[in-house]
Amino acid sequence: MQLKELRDYIGTELGSDRFKDYCPNGLQVEGKAEVVRIATAVTASQAVLEAASNWGADALIVHHGYFWRGESAPITGIKKRRIAHLLRHDISLLAYHLPLDAHPVLGNNAQLARLLGFAELGRFGEQELACHGVLLQPQPLGVLVRRLAQEFKRAPQVIGNPAVEVTRIAWCSGAAQSYFPQAVDLGVDAFLTGEISEQNVHVAEESGVAFIAAGHHATERYGIQALGQHLASRFAIEHQFFDQKNPV
Known part of the structure; x- marks a missing residue:
């Protein structure tokens, strides 16, 4: 093409x-x-x-x-x-x-939902990039974190009680830690993003809403792959995804 x-x-x-x-x-x-x-x-x-x-x-x-x-x-x-x-x-x-974060099917956040079993109920944050919804199978925070570690091949940084049941969740790939107060106001049990800032620790401890920092790179690996696969299928061109280890 x-x-x-x-x-x-x-x-x-x-x-x-x-x-x-x-x-x-x-x-x-x-x-x-x-x-x-x-x-x-x-x-x-x-x-x-x-x-x-x-x-x-x-x-x-x-x-x-x-x-x-x-x-x-x-x-x-x-x-x-x-x-x-x-x-x-x-x-x-x-x-x-941002267009790849936000796309309702190919986007990073849509692909995270597909991968992790989240059902999206709405959007929030700048240009409505962040999502909130429910887990298709509610589970303790510790179980969810172990699943993330397996999928992302890295241990997430977590502020919260592993025994707390997570039913409602908000998420946004990359560096979306500034959206955490809005997620708390939505009444979720946990917020998932890539990075964490100092003030997020205090908000998590005082609100009781768990904060999960699963890695900026790790949470943004899936949208670009979905886009490449979509293009290869639609236009009959070759596609290859090249990953690079990144601890952040």
């Missing part, structure tokens, strides 16, 4: 234009016009770029791309090496941040 067709389809499917984001969503670095192989990854790190080029990718689609608001503009150092690698191998870079 043509790169322009790929860019336009993803932008329409994810509704990229409606989001106020911290980076440009869509095509960030232009490569070859025809796309046969697409690689996906959470972040366009140097290791991912090398793996994608070794595989023969024509385009790399990620959740975390480049050109973030507030970052230094000159293309030097790490940024220069990454962009030079893309240009040298004629690989396009496409990135989708």
